[in-house]
Amino acid sequence: MRARALTATLLILATLTGCAQSVDPIERLGRKAAARGHEPAPAPYRRWGLTAPPAAAPAHPARVLPGSPGTGLPPVLDHVPTTDKVVFLTYDDGAERDPRFVDMVRELRLPVSMFLTDSVVGPGYAHFARLRSVGASIQNHTLDHPVLRGLPYAGQRAEICGQQDKLRARFGLRPRLFRPPYGAYDATTRRAAADCGITALVLWRAAMGPDGLAPAHGPRGPHRLRPGDIVAVAPDETTGPVLRERTTRLLRQVQEEGLTVGRLEDYL
Numbered sequence: 001m002r003a004r005a006l007t008a009t010l011l012i013l014a015t016l017t018g019c020a021q022s023v024d025p026i027e028r029l030g031r032k033a034a035a036r037g038h039e040p041a042p043a044p045y046r047r048w049g050l051t052a053p054p055a056a057a058p059a060h061p062a063r064v065l066p067g068s069p070g071t072g073l074p075p076v077l078d079h080v081p082t083t084d085k086v087v088f089l090t091y092d093d094g095a096e097r098d099p100r101f102v103d104m105v106r107e108l109r110l111p112v113s114m115f116l117t118d119s120v121v122g123p124g125y126a127h128f129a130r131l132r133s134v135g136a137s138i139q140n141h142t143l144d145h146p147v148l149r150g151l152p153y154a155g156q157r158a159e160i161c162g163q164q165d166k167l168r169a170r171f172g173l174r175p176r177l178f179r180p181p182y183g184a185y186d187a188t189t190r191r192a193a194a195d196c197g198i199t200a201l202v203l204w205r206a207a208m209g210p211d212g213l214a215p216a217h218g219p220r221g222p223h224r225l226r227p228g229d230i231v232a233v234a235p236d237e238t239t240g241p242v243l244r245e246r247t248t249r250l251l252r253q254v255q256e257e258g259l260t261v262g263r264l265e266d267y268l
Helices: 002-037 099-108 125-133 152-172 187-195 243-256
Strands: 086-093 113-116 137-140 200-202 207-208 212-215 228-234
Touching: 086 243, 099 125, 099 243, 113 125, 113 200, 125 137, 137 152, 152 187, 187 200, 207 243, 212 228, 228 243
Parallel strands: 086 113, 086 228, 113 137, 207 228
Antiparallel strands: 207 212
């Protein structure tokens, strides 16, 4: 009798011990999985190397487009005359097509302006369609990137209007803004641009290159940003930092100087 009772007790203990060994690891894994599931995702700005999110630009900026009285020609601007604490990020050509830059623009809600050259973009227009779908604007930078200054009217018009037609076919739009290659233009450029539906020629006051931010004109050296500055994030023709890294460096400086990024098209 005692033997049977002892055997039954041992069987019960063995069963309980076995259950504990089989259930406990699963429970532990479940707790770990649950804990991982509740970990907050890193804030988007931290993923892109910033210590704070970009501040919001003014919701209803005053449109500023200084004209050329009596000429009917589009103005030429390297900055926007505004007291709003904004600067404007512009990108030329279309040679760099990093898919992660699309993610950066989307997650940070960066209002960037892309000035595209058809011969440089080549088969890469789909990348810029993705950028446009997340908030970037598409603008004109000629068909073939020639130095326009000094060319006859017909040649300049063909370069500007030709790219207007290309962008309309690709995106269903005809841009209002135009950047002449190398910043070189003359009165003929402005006349041809006006005849192609352009309302402003956009230059830049500072450029972000592999070595940092530098003024477009005057002595080389560090550039301190001012409200209304138009900044060209220069194409990388070296082995320097990739586009999103140069953009991060620029955004850090923008924030350090108490500014934020505005949408150029909202002001012009």
